[in-house]
Amino acid sequence: MNIFVSSLSYNTTSEGLTQLFSEYGEVTSANVIMDKFTGRSRGFGFVEMPDSAAAQKAIDELNGTELDGKTINVNVARPRTERSDDNRSNRNGNGGGYRRY
DSSP states (O other): OEEEEESOOTTOOHHHHHHHHHTTSOOSEEEEEEOTTTOOEEEEEEEEOSOHHHHHHHHHHHTTOEETTEEOEEEEOOOOOOOOGGGOSOTTSSTTOOOOO
């Protein structure tokens, strides 16, 4: 089962997530997502656990607990949806704002 963990401290590491979730069962992978420009944590990550029962127990018991000084949110990860140009509110790429001249 793929688990989404959010509200992570910028000090939380992938190893820290592995250690935390290993208390509930085998962890296949744990990754804190890093910003590609700054190299700093983006404040969320993913944990993969092969045993669904152990993963659900981890979700139930860890959601709302504290890790590295922050209260974390732990949920089942939803599949990533692809964004298309039709879903954008502004197609000129300037983020929806306008410029006064």
